[in-house]
Amino acid sequence: MTVAPESPRHLYIFGAGGQGREAAWFARAAWGVELSLTFVVDEARYLPAGGGVSAVVLDDLRPRDGDRWVTAVGSVPARRRAQAALAATGMAAAQVVHPSVDLSALAHLGDDVIVAAGAVLSVGVVVEDHVHVNVGSTVSHDCVLREYATLSPGVHVAGWVEVGEEAFLGTGASVINGSPDRRLVLGARSVVAAGACVLADVAADAMYAGVPAQRRR
Ligand SMILES: CC(C)(COP(=O)(O)OP(=O)(O)OC[C@H]1O[C@@H](n2cnc3c(N)ncnc32)[C@H](O)[C@@H]1OP(=O)(O)O)[C@@H](O)C(=O)NCCC(=O)NCCS
Incomplete structure (x- = not known):
């Protein structure tokens, strides 16, 4: 892939901390502020507090055709685990590149x-x-x-x-x-x-x- 990829229908971002929120920024800058996205966490205790943020626990994720995912946490073991679980849903991975x-x-x-x-x-x-x-x-x-x-x-x-x-x-x-x-x-x-x-x-x-x-x- 050598150019910024086309917009996903919906983007799932694994990680709801600093890196996850930055990934959301890069994705919306690349694909438009209307891009629909959801943060994904591996345990309910990591769900972001407060309203207005779409977030889901990995086990409850039910993707549809055209949805994509990216992992945005620092820990490589956590990235590896999430990557395996997200790929197992059949969704393709995204490339999130700020414009x-x-x-x-x-x-x-x-x-x-x-x-x-x-x-x-x-x-x-x-x-x-x-x-x-x-x-x-x-x-x-x-x-x-x-x-x-x-x-x-x-x-x-x-x-x-x-x-x-x-x-x-x-x-x-x-x-x-x-x-x-x-x-x-x-x-x-x-x-x-x-x-x-x-x-x-x-x-x-x-x-x-x-x-x-x-x-x-
Ligand atoms: C390299 C790093 C991971 C080491 O962390 P650590 O394993 O906790 O290591 P310690 O803090 O115990 O340091 C070990 C030794 O290396 C030295 N050291 C650590 N970081 C150093 C640095 N950036 N420059 C020079 N020396 C450094 C410490 O002074 C210590 O020396 P000493 O044994 O003589 O006391 C950490 O210091 C670092 O640079 N992290 C980068 C963080 C970052 O950029 N994050 C961005 C995330 S997107």
Whole structure:
């Protein structure tokens, strides 16, 4: 998928917290304020308090043809569980992309992705399924964001970088270039702390912080 997708008949957003409400903003900016949407939570205690918000517990969800879903919570295990349950309903996933996103026609977006306001995705960027790109993040040419990767607000990833599955980059982190013959790789489930500057590969399951980024655990 290289362009903003067509509007769903109804959008189900898993998560009713900050990320869910932001996803609703991006979706309505993309598809119009009249877009009908419902927040989905996995337990009744997470239903938003107060009226005026349409919300449902996952087990009670009864989608119709043309409805779509997206997951908008930070926890990857919760995203995985919700994604499996939502896909099992037969609904297709959505791609929620704020209209201010500068999305190259030569970038590829998977399903159940959220690309927030002000992000830039350059040529040759591959965004796999279930990835979140938060506000103002930029991803330069030929990068790959593997499934369930998260870029927090204001992350900058230079060209030829692979962000591993479930990797998390904290707010304002930067990653320098890899090269065409060898991408700089952030390993699966790695964590890059807010404000870090990554100059070399990051090991899987490790946490790096600082400028330049050093392994902290
Ligand atoms: C990386 C992060 C996840 C680590 O959190 P944590 O596991 O609770 O780690 P701790 O706070 O115990 O810190 C461990 C060490 O790393 C250091 N550290 C943590 N974050 C750091 C940062 N951003 N820059 C430099 N050092 C940092 C701590 O000072 C601590 O050092 P010490 O062992 O010498 O005392 C967290 O600090 C962070 O940066 N989160 C980003 C949050 C964010 O951007 N959220 C946006 C959501 S959309």
